[in-house]
Amino acid sequence: MPATTAEDEKRERRTRAVPELAQTSTPGAGGEADGVGETAAAASRISFTFPEWQKSIEATTNLFAAALRDGLKLAASSLHDQATFLKTLADSKTPSELLKCHVDFAEQSWSKSFSEGSKMLDHLKHSHRSAVS
Known part of the structure; x- marks a missing residue:
């Protein structure tokens, strides 16, 4: 009972x-x-979501998906560069070649990080502007 x-x-x-x-x-x-x-x-x-909320949720989801996609592309590219760096490092015969390999890799990594990072930020700004309007 x-x-x-x-x-x-x-x-x-x-x-x-x-x-x-x-x-x-x-x-x-x-x-x-x-x-x-x-x-x-x-x-x-019963509909618990209003059309404005649904649009906001979809825009936020698209924004995060784009950021994740760009971040994963950068990570994949960086892993490829690291593998190439290790191969080049293994093929080095002299200390000067080792040093050159490290300097080249550092320069390439910084350059790629800044250029791809700025592209990601520009993409996010553009996505945010289109979501707001």
């Missing part, structure tokens, strides 16, 4: 939270499974 009382209390709380459930809810022997289906049906009829 206490289980039935607890189920009735849960059902009553749900009907207060979602008024449309009060019309379809039947406190019978159907138990909790009927309440779940009714809750899902009522929730599908």
